[in-house]
Amino acid sequence: MPKILIVDDIEDNRYLLKRRLKRFGFDNCVEADNGFKAIELVRDEVIDLVFLDLMMPGMDGFEVLTELRNLQLLDNLPVIMISAADDLENVAKGIELGAEDYLSKPFNPTILKARTDAALEKRARALDKIQTAQNSDIYTGLPNASGMMADSKNWDSYQSVKALQVQFVKYTDIYNSFGVDGATKYLCAQINKLTEFLNDSGLCQAPALYRMTYDSVAITMPNVSDEAVFEISEHIIRTLSGQFTSDTISVLEEVRVAATVTDEVVAASELNRQLASAMSGTSLHQPFAVYQDDAQSVVLERIYLEADLRRAIDQRELEVYFQPQVAVATGAVVSAEALVRWPHPERGMISPGQFIPIAEQAGLISDLGMLVTSLTLEALQNLDTLQKAVPISINIASEHFLESTFEQEITRLLSSYPSHLTALIKLELTESTFLDDKALVNRVMSSLKNQGMKISLDDFGTGYSSLSYLFQLPIDQLKIDKSFVDALELDNRAQSILSHIIALAHDLDFEVVVEGVETQEQLNWVSASGADLIQGYFYYKPLPYKDFIDVL
Template identity: 30%
Template sequence: MAVAMAARETTPLRDPLERAERRWAAKIAVLYGALVGFWIFIQSGLPLRALFGFELERIGFLQTLNAWFFVLASAWLLYLLVGRHIASIREAETALRLRDRAIESSVNAILITENRGADNPIVYVNPAFERITGYPRADVLGKDPRFLYGEDRDQKGLEEIRAATREARAGHAVLRNYRADGTVFWNDLHIAPVRDGEGRVTHYVGIQNDVTEARTYLDVLAYQENYDTLTRLPNRTLLQDRIGQAITHAERYQTIVAVAIVNVDNFKLINDSLGYQAGDALLKLLAARIQSRVRSLDTVARLGADEFAITSFEHNNARAASSEVRGVLDAVGRPFVINEREVFITCCAGVAFYPQDGQDTESLLKCAHSALHRAKAQGRNVLHFYAPEMDARMNERFQLENKLRRAVDNRELRLHYQPQVDLRTGRVMGAEALIRWPHPELGMISPARFIPLAEETGLIVPIGEWTMRTACMDNRSWQAAGLPPVVIGVNVSAHQFSRGDLVSVVERVLKDTGLDPRFLELELTESVIMENANEVLLTLLRLRKMGVQLAIDDFGTGYSSLSYLRRFPIQRVKIDQSFIKDITSNPDDAAIAKAVISLGHSLRLEVIAEGVESKEQVAFLRAADCDQKQGYYFSRPVPAADFERLLREGRRLVFDEGPAAGVLEGL
């Protein structure tokens, strides 16, 4: 097939037709020769005289008849043979047209080259070749296909193609080729030799498939496997490889490798206040700034969300690596401009060193994370180095988290209630529900240990719903028993607000327990309100419309913005115990407490003081016209059964200016 193409550029695939012609010509020659030989033999008269004893005259007559028979028989045989020949030619031509049409219609580019050793000129290309490469057929016939490679002659796949032509065998490679307009496309090339009757390679057939889209897709996947799509920094996978290379280098040259993990302080506030697009823009700027503060041989990677990692090596001591990380934190402290606004952030960082803190990639990352966790616990903009005792703290935290998860599943948590007393009548008006964890092995675990952990892990959401449901069930049961109705306050965390389903949770709990909404109070801190003020406002308006009471807890310890007291549908503010502790001895605390009480009343809000522990404090608060108090002076937080007994007995706080001030009395 290819030999005929080389000889006849305008009519490819002619070999089968030529072979058919030769076969039928040979058949005609053989048959005709046999017939003529037979005729000559008969014409000689020998067979007639020998077999039948015919005379010459009679033999002459028979020879004449034989001659006519020969003419007729020859004509008939020639007719049959030529007819068969013409039919076979037509069949071959039809097959050739079909093959030719298939090649011309192929979506893959097909080219045929003549084998001339070092040079392999093109003798045929199909229309798909013209479409894919942009080169007209007339411009490429006679040229070596190497022009498709452009200047890119050192591609890895070319060696396979060269080896295939040297060894006269089939070959395959994916190559970068260049179109007529100079654009690049990826060519999935298959070549195969064409041999003549003696086994010599006369031509090569090449089939080209444009796989640019597939190759681009694979490149994108490969990029995504190793790089962060937002910041275009290496991701964790590539970081681990780079750390491994740095360790290998450090082992050879006896140097130090530093692995630092950097985390943005309170990044959620950026997203909530400025929006996620601004948050993404900040991460891009932050990535660029971190890169600008490290050396070109160091690696900066994004591990996820607001966490980055720096791998620095070729240091002779830890001080040099530490100063580099410290420089990064200092640079981060400068303002970023986002949407024409200046945004200030801080970061914490944890650092671990090879070889003293870890001998492999995983251990270094683990130690750096431990150091980061310690830095975050100490505040903002803190740099902390790994120390072995951190592992014990991290393990303790891990164990406590597992125990807390089991406690939630096994219903180990309990609610205690701390009464809230009216400072005018001494009556119990309500209580705050406080979580307690009596662990079967560790005993009573302080809320200061497990509440922050619940916040970090998200367990505060199911714990918060359980607290609300249990408090509402207890309150409803007390009312059903005929006890005086009281308002039970339940703390709400930022996580419960951020989930967006707090209203539906409250509705479901109230419906399931049958409690009137006015006897449920949700307590939230100033920081919860200010983190996403607009969304929180909408949620609080819906809750207030349901009839639920709303209070600001720990007032004065958060953002201390007074505008939200006017904007938000709040009924009560709770003065933080830090201001109550020294109100009888510290004029500043006394002034603050009086100011909060006055401010609350001017906004038609009730004011309750937390942490009241002495009769002197009670006397001060009553003189300042504070509405209610909560604290050990009247009662510690008590189990539900004890609080029910307190209500049933009608106990109240008796006010007396004499020695008996603050005596509990049953009514």
């Protein structure tokens, strides 16, 4: 629906014109009662047509036209002047300043509709030309890299999109010798051969060609087999390489082909990165290369992900999911664990197992931890408003907890929220946190507990699993790891050990959570062992915030 701006200092005039436009189906109308506001609206919003009164106090229509032109806002924006019937001199002046047309008062409905339709149609044609120019190569007529990005929005319906990049090595020599016209004729001739083959071969359906660089084209092929990709590549190298002769050009071409054979749909930018990586592996004696996850690619991938992760943390683009914890006694959801998730704008959901090690290696784990804590507190405050607040556990990395600034940072963050929410926060720490400086750990934990927070010992049953920690540290909750639960099915003694650990924890007044429960048999064993809370896929996977609300 086009947006129309009506500029007139008289309210009745604006109302009359707006009412008539709505009768013609143009419901999206905005108004300005002076020229200054009109310029602001054109600058800040997408306006498709302006009706502009020429005679206004403060800033008249001519000044508005002049300012729009100076700001380069008048390009492809039609302006229809509103004037008196005998004011042709001013109409002519307005057209010189860039106005599209004029309407005389009082408005003739037929003429109003005709001129509105004509102006909007002209606007649409201009925008189409701009879009085409932005997404197309002016020499070959092929879509360019921007065109591929635009087309990639429709790739979701495919199971996979594989691609080739074809480089014409002698293009630069031809350009230097015969200029842009000769190089373009050569490239178009090669593209025509390529297009005819792709259309006639039957090896791929709906292939699309793009001019990606000055000397190369890319081909995307949806839902095609690896074998077809290799066969197409072989044919391209065989038929487009060798002697090329036209009226003025004679050259011995050496075509090179890079391929990506991913079995999924990836973003256009990622597809191009893979093609560029593969193309770097081609040579005169090895004209074909396939993108592979070799050591170099792994390093590059990590570099890209680290940069994206830094931006995602800074822009708060990560999300917190919540895995409910169920009370053994009642079967009700009484608490949850906050788990970070990264919905990458191009790569989709990236696994924590992939980005958390990158955060650790890049020194981002503290920033990540504070972001997760902040997002969790925001969610907890919203739950409190809905009267659904429950205790939430937050994982804190050992290197983050042991930083000298941790206590100060977490205290400052918590101070922004009501004190009763602090009592609903559990900080989950692993055993490795306690190995280096027990005195520091004890002091910080005690300080946090004095502020109302709870402390949970996470992953008990892995690593060192020293029972001495249960006596030495001011913890409130013991969390038994999934690996211990899995052992229940392999060793009959595991259930007895589990029962004794839980009994000891209860003697020390600790709450016990058993995580990783996935089967009915595991549930029966854990329930019989006397655990307080159960967390695992048997009940719930980690849920986005909206779904978590529904289970409370």
